[in-house]
Amino acid sequence: MKTVMSNWEVADKWGEQKEGRNSKNTFSFEGPDLYSYRTKVGHICENGIRIVTAEKYSCTTSQQLANVKKDFEVLFLDDTKEAHEGNVKYFLHMMKKTVMQFSNCRSRTGRWIIAHNNELYRKLVAYCKTFGLKVPVTLGLYLDPEFEFVKKFEERFYKHGPNGWREIFLPKWLAKKGMENVDVKDLLKTRNAEIRREIIRLIGIEKVCEGLGAKVIDKQDGYELILLDLRDGRRRPFLKMRNPSVGEWHIEGVHPCVKTVQDALNYRRYGENMLEVIVPNEIQSWRDKRIYRSNPENWSIREEYKTSQLFPNERDWRPVRLT
Structure with a gap:
C-alpha cells in the first residue's frame, strides 16, 4: 500500500485507505481524520x-483543501451530538451575519x-436532515430573494449623468418620498x-453646505477647507473641490486635525504620516506621538485619567486602591 504520495493523491485517497501523507508530512490522514500541518481539518x-x-x-x-471532496464546511469536526448541534449554531450565526451585511449593503451587492x-x-x-437533527426556526435570519430585496430597495431610480445612465436602488422610505x-x-x-x-447632486453642493452650516477656514488654488455640522456634536472638516474629469463640485471628509488646505491635500495623498501636527515637547515616546497625531482632541481626556491617581505611573495602567 502506497503511503507517501502527492497532495492531490492524499486528498483523493482519504477515506479509501487507513493512512497516507505527502513527502513533507504537511498533509496527511489517519483513518477518518484529515490533517494539515498536524491540525485536524477534516473528518469522515x-x-x-x-x-x-x-x-x-x-x-x-x-490549496490542500481545494482538492478534497467534501459535503459540508463546518466548525466542529466530530461525529457527536454536541458537535452537530454546535455546527447548527454556526450556520445560524453565519446567516445572522449576512442579514447584518444586507442591512448596510450597497444596492449592487444586495x-x-x-x-x-x-x-x-x-x-x-441538508445538514439537519443528514444527521437527524431538528431544523431550527430561522425567523428573521432567512432573506427571501423576492420579498426582502423589494422590501429594502422598492424601485429603481435612473439619472442621466455625464457618464451615461446609472441605475440605483432606493430605500423604501426614500422611494416613497421621491428624490x-x-x-x-x-x-x-x-x-x-x-x-x-x-442626493448631493439633486440638492446641489451649495445647498448642502448651507444646510449643514458650512464655515470656510482656508482656501488655496481652487480648494476650500470647510467645517460642517453633521449633528453629532462636532464640526468635521471637509475638502471642497471640483472634479476636473466631470466638472462637478464635491466634498470629501478629511482627518479631524486638518487645519489647512495643504494638510488636507497631504492627507489625501500620503495618509496620516504627512499631517503637519505640532506635537508638544513633553510627549516623547513614538507611541504617544502617534496617538496625539491621530486625535489631539482626546489627548487631554487621556491625560486627566493619568493624573487622577487611578493610573499614578505612566507605564502602570492597572487600577489601584485610593486612600
Missing part, C-alpha cells in the same frame, strides 16, 4: 459524510448577499454612498 462520519473545517488557515492549507444567505439556509436544512423632495436631513440619514452622491 460513520454515515460516510465528509465534513471539512470552515476556518481559514494558511494559503497552503487552503442580491449577492441574499444568494449567500439562501445557500447557507439550504446547507443548514425630488429630499433635503439635507435625508442626506444625514442615508448610509449608502451611492444614494448620498445622488
